[in-house]
Amino acid sequence: MSFYEDLVMQTQMNYSRYYGVYRAGKTPYALLEKPALPYEEQIHRLAREIDEAECILVGGASGLSAAGGGDFYYEDNASYRKYFGKYAEKYHFNGAFDGMMRPWDSREEFWGYLATFLHTTQTAEIREPYRDLDKLLKGKDFFVLTTNQDTQFIKLYPEEKVTEIQGDHRFFQCAGCCTDETWDAVKPVNEMIKAMGEGTAVPAELIPKCPYCGGEAFPWVRGYGNFLQGKKYEEQYEKVSHYVLEHKDKKILFLELGVGRLTPMFIQEPFWNLTLSFPKARYIAVNNQYDFLPKDIEEKGMVIVEDIAKVLKDAAEWSE
Numbered sequence: 001m002s003f004y005e006d007l008v009m010q011t012q013m014n015y016s017r018y019y020g021v022y023r024a025g026k027t028p029y030a031l032l033e034k035p036a037l038p039y040e041e042q043i044h045r046l047a048r049e050i051d052e053a054e055c056i057l058v059g060g061a062s063g064l065s066a067a068g069g070g071d072f073y074y075e076d077n078a079s080y081r082k083y084f085g086k087y088a089e090k091y092h093f094n095g096a097f098d099g100m101m102r103p104w105d106s107r108e109e110f111w112g113y114l115a116t117f118l119h120t121t122q123t124a125e126i127r128e129p130y131r132d133l134d135k136l137l138k139g140k141d142f143f144v145l146t147t148n149q150d151t152q153f154i155k156l157y158p159e160e161k162v163t164e165i166q167g168d169h170r171f172f173q174c175a176g177c178c179t180d181e182t183w184d185a186v187k188p189v190n191e192m193i194k195a196m197g198e199g200t201a202v203p204a205e206l207i208p209k210c211p212y213c214g215g216e217a218f219p220w221v222r223g224y225g226n227f228l229q230g231k232k233y234e235e236q237y238e239k240v241s242h243y244v245l246e247h248k249d250k251k252i253l254f255l256e257l258g259v260g261r262l263t264p265m266f267i268q269e270p271f272w273n274l275t276l277s278f279p280k281a282r283y284i285a286v287n288n289q290y291d292f293l294p295k296d297i298e299e300k301g302m303v304i305v306e307d308i309a310k311v312l313k314d315a316a317e318w319s320e
Contacts, residue, residue, distance in 0.1 A: 002234070002237040002238050002241040003241040003244065003245055004145075004237050004240045004241040004244060004270065005234075005237040005241070007270045007273060007274075008165075008237075008265055008266055008270060011264070011265035011269040011270060011273070012265045014028070014265070014269070015264070015265045022261055022264065023261075025261050025290075026261075027264070027292050029269075029272070029292070029294045029296075030294065030295045030296075031291075031292055031293060031294060031295065032293045032294065032295050032298045034298070036291070036303075036304075036305065037302075039304075039306065042302065042304045042306075043304075043311065043314045043315050043318055044318065045284075045302060046284055046286075046302075046304065046311070046315045047136070047315045047318050047319045049253055049282055049284055049302075050136050050137070050140065050253065050255070050315075050319075051319070052251065053140070053251055053252065053253035053282065054141065054247070054250040054251040054252065054280075055140070055141040055142065055143075055247045055250050055251070055252045055253070056137065056140055056141070056142040056143075056252070056253045056255055057142070057143055057144075057145060057240075057243065057244065057247075057252060057253070057254050057255065057271075058133070058137070058142060058143070058144045058145065058146075058255045058257065059145050059146070059254065059255065059256045059257060059259065059267035059268070059271055060144060060145070060146040060147075060148055060152075060153060060257050060258065061146070061147050061148065061256075061257065061258040061259040061260065061263070061266075061267055062147070062148060062258055062260060063257065063258020063259065063260060063287060063288060063308055064129055064130070064133075064148070064152075064257040064258040064308055065127060065129075065148055065150055065152060065258070066258065067127075067129045067258065067288070067307060067308035067309040068127025068128050068129040068130065068152075068309055069127055070121075070124070070127060070150060070152075072084065072095060072096050072120075073095050073096045073097050074094070074095040074097060074098075075094060075095045076088060076092070076093065076094050076095060077095075080093075080095055080096060083096075083116070083120045084096060084099070084113075084116060084117075084120075086198070086200055087099060087113055087116065087200060090200060096117055096120075097223075099113050099117075100113075100114075100117070100223075100224050101224075106201065107204070107207055107216070108201040108202055108203070108204055108207065109200055109201045111192065111201075111202045111206075111207050111208075112192070112196050112199070112200045112201045112202045113200070114219070115189050115192035115193055115196065115202060116193070118169050118185060118189045118219060119189050119190070119193050121149070121150040121151055121169045122151060122169055122170060122185075122186055122189060124150065124151075124152070126152060126155050126156060127152060128309060128313070129308055129309045129312050129313075130152050130153070130156060132309075132312035132313045132315070132316040133257070133312050133316075134156055135316040135319070135320075136312065136315055136316050136319060141247075142161070143161055143162075143163070143239075143240065143243040144157060144161060144162045144163065145163045145165065145240045145266075145267060146162065146163070146164055146165075146166075147165060147166045147263055147266050147267060148164075148166070149164070149166055149167050149168055149169050149219075149221045149222075150169060151168060151169055151170055154168065154170075160239070162239075163236045163237070163239045163240040164236055165233075165236050165237060165240075165266060166221065166222045166223070166263075166266070167219070167220045167221035167222050167227060168220060168221070169185065169219055169221065170184070170185055170186055171183065171184065171185050171219070171220040171232075172184070172185040172188070172208055172217040172218065172219060172220060173217065173218060173219075173220040173228040174210035174212065174213060174215060174217060174218075174228070175210070175215055175216045175217060175218040175225060175226060176210070176213060176215050176226065177226050177228050177230075178210060178212055178213040178215070179210065179212045179213075180228070180230035180231050180232075181212075182220045182228065182232050183211070183217075185208070185217075185219060185220075188206070188208050191206060192206050220232070244274065248274075248278050249278070249279070249280070250280060251280040251281075251282070252278060252280065252281050252282070253281075253282045253283070253284065254271040254274060254275055254281060254282070254283045254284075255284055255285075256268055256271050256283070256284070256285040256286070256287075257285075257286050257308060257312075258286070258287060258288075258308055259285070259287065259290075260289075260290075261290070268285070268292070271283055271285075272294050272296075272297060275297045275300055275301060276294075276296050276297050276300075281300060282300050282301065283297055283300055283301035283302075284301065284302050284303075284304070285301075285302075285303045285304070286303075286304045286306070286308050286311045286312070287303065287304075287305060287308075288305065288306060288307050288308060289305070290303075290305070291303050291305045
């Protein structure tokens with residue numbers, strides 16, 4: 001098991017132990033209780049910390065994509081209607097994830113919905129918060145760790161600079177995990193979308209199959225089924241582990257963006273632990289809801305509670 005994966009496993013045990021606390025939208029850690037700096041000072045400090053850091057580990061979570069318009073996952077809003085309109089009218093799902101959890105009359109209809117979901121993220125343009133973050137990172141030594149599966153970071157940066165520990169919408173796996181291989185999902189999804197047209201179901205012959213056992217394929221993503229934690233998965237953890245250990249004695253900034261309460265064990269809590277452990281480490285989080293800064297790292301960290309898109313844009317403009 002790699003260094004960072006072991007750290008995640010430890011924080012997952014903590015999550016299980018205090019599940020009720022997390023479910024209530026809180027944290028079991030003792031938090032700093034001090035008034036925040038004025039917003040302008042926070043932006044200046046963010047830009048300065050990025051500029052002065054020798055290296056940066058970005059932790060990008062769902063709030064980052066939501067801030068740029070990728071907010072169709074949990075509610076029936078304008079974004080959901082834009083991309084999933086025909087399913088919203090027919091089934092009245094409360095967001096994209098809701099549709100993944102409902103029973104379907106046929107696999108053809110389910111795959112019509114799933115292909116729509118994957119096509120939406122595969123073909124989405126790079127969202128503005130990501131572009132502003134890219135401006136802030138320009139010329140820096142950085143690495144990206146993300147729990148997002150929506151391919152936004154991988155559209156900006158090469159594979160070797162990004163770790164995707166929750167999977168990636170560009171790949172299929174065997175739903176039964178009969179093989180350790182993953183394969184391209186982009187072309188099959190395009191074919192399903194074209195064949196479906198204005199309908200809501202794909203032809204049965206286009207439902208992706210595993211080339212080894214003949215069973216259904218499934219996106220290589222955690223959350224909906226039997227997520228394949230094989231070679232590709234381990235490679236993701238090895239990449240981020242290598243970066244962290246290689247830079248542990250440098251002035252490293254852990255930059256957390258948009259972590260919610262469902263998965264604090266992948267980015268937030270490991271970042272807290274590493275900030276406390278590494279002598280020159282710094283920590284900054286941007287979150288539109290949660291002001292969580294442990295007392296143990298109060299001298300090394302800051303939380304900006306504000307819209308992520310606004311923060312990154314303001315910081316990028318101030319840095320120009």
